Amino acid sequence: MTGRRWFFAPPEAWEADAVLLSPEESHHLTRVLRLAAGAEVVVADGAGRVAAARVAEISRQGVRLALTGELPVPAESPLALTLAVGQAKGEALDRVVELATELGATRVLIFSSAFSEPVTRERALRRLGRWQRLARETLKLCRRTRLPEIGYSEFATLLALSAELKILFYEEERQGLAPEEFPRRPAGVLLVVGPEGGFAPAEVAAAREAGFQVAGLGPRRLRVETAAAAALGLAQFLWGDWR
Numbered sequence: 001m002t003g004r005r006w007f008f009a010p011p012e013a014w015e016a017d018a019v020l021l022s023p024e025e026s027h028h029l030t031r032v033l034r035l036a037a038g039a040e041v042v043v044a045d046g047a048g049r050v051a052a053a054r055v056a057e058i059s060r061q062g063v064r065l066a067l068t069g070e071l072p073v074p075a076e077s078p079l080a081l082t083l084a085v086g087q088a089k090g091e092a093l094d095r096v097v098e099l100a101t102e103l104g105a106t107r108v109l110i111f112s113s114a115f116s117e118p119v120t121r122e123r124a125l126r127r128l129g130r131w132q133r134l135a136r137e138t139l140k141l142c143r144r145t146r147l148p149e150i151g152y153s154e155f156a157t158l159l160a161l162s163a164e165l166k167i168l169f170y171e172e173e174r175q176g177l178a179p180e181e182f183p184r185r186p187a188g189v190l191l192v193v194g195p196e197g198g199f200a201p202a203e204v205a206a207a208r209e210a211g212f213q214v215a216g217l218g219p220r221r222l223r224v225e226t227a228a229a230a231a232l233g234l235a236q237f238l239w240g241d242w243r
Helices: 023-032 090-102 121-142 155-159 201-209 224-239
Strands: 005-008 018-020 040-044 050-059 062-070 081-086 107-112 149-154 165-169 189-193 213-215
Touching (some): 040 062, 081 090, 107 155, 165 224
Parallel strands (some): 005 040, 165 213
Antiparallel strands (some): 018 062
């Protein structure tokens, strides 16, 4: 299936032997890529299903794809990986969502904390819609089968989440993770990266009390998106599908 263009359609758009693409995806297929009836493509539903398909019909209602066969695509990490990132500037979080999707995160949570950027509810909802669109586009690019869940959280709520291994990356911490302390793959990993202003000492203390390991990401200050990518890459190397 190398060379076939990938498209996204949610599970509710799938029928027994066909898929109806959304107006956005239909526009991309016909106007941007200029594919015609008969073109061979791939379609994914973001919930684990990927299929080969053929462009069967192009109409005002959208593009209908005829399914021609299920495809096994081993693109998902065996690691249940949640990334939580402090509320930051929109451009930074756009990139975080793209990187998290590329690097195999199963969930992305944006949290508010002492030094995070304040955001109104209306703006938060607009951002959430944008991030979901970015995740869909990135899924097609990196050929994943599952979309990461994206949502919001308060810092206190985040601390109460359950995961076998919980790590908060603190800009003032110089001690990194010691791989020998984690000889096997955890059932789930929660990684927490602060906003542009970092964490307040009281927040770090609360995280320790809630069972988090506190670790650093080297001696240099990192941008939010760089820290997120470094944390995800480290987790995938230690327990995921990077080796």
